[in-house]
Amino acid sequence: MNRRAAILSSLALCLVSTSKAFAGTEVPVTPEVSPPGDIPDTQVFITYKSPAGFSFKVPEGWARKDAGDTTSFQGKYDIVAVTLDQISQPLDMKFARQALDTVMQKSRAGTAGKAFLVRLPGGDALKISYTENSEPNAVTGKQIRMESERFYFAKNDKLVSLYLSAPLGSDNVDQWKLMSSSFRWN
Secondary structure (H helix, E strand, O other): OOHHHHHHHHHHHHHHHHHHHHOOOOOOOOOOOOOOOOOOOOOOEEEEEEOOOEEEEEEOOOEEEEEOOEEEEEEOOEEEEEEEEEOOOOOOHHHHHHHHHHHHHHOOOOEEEEEEEEEEOOEEEEEEEEEEEOOOOOOOOOOOEEEEEEEEEEEOOEEEEEEEEEEOOOOOHHHHHHHHHOOEEO
16 A cells, blocks of 8 residues: 555544544434424413503513513514504505505515505504514624514504514414404503
8 A cells, every 4th residue: 555545544544533432422402393483382471561551462481672662572583572653644555555665664675575454353453574684693693584574553643563573484373363463452
């Protein structure tokens, strides 16, 4: 065997023995049952009561943040937020177009989806759906594509925007329906 072949053979033997030496030093972690962003079907929900005169259900244990007229709840990649504002026009398709335009201007690489009026137990609402990029991670700068919905509820001159967002492809249909259908004016 020539010198080059001997070196390659020795290197291959070294690589095989090294991989065997590290095998078993760490146990593989169990993969998540739900993909990132899925709210588990077993999630417990509690009622958030706003001092502004409305309530709705939110996932228990999520981090809450109050900033001005917005209260948000965050769990892993998911975000639920409510914002109180004033309104001086009806919730109709003209408002829907304006709301969608505003959301698209503020979103990161937003792609407009649907806008339509829905009848919910807490009253009629405007629903818009779209996709957008997440805020960059503060450490890594990484972004993910998000699926988002906004429900607008109006009463007298008050407007509440309920924002629901999760990684695109997450299976949160039932949980988002529970939250939006639980909205009530007090």
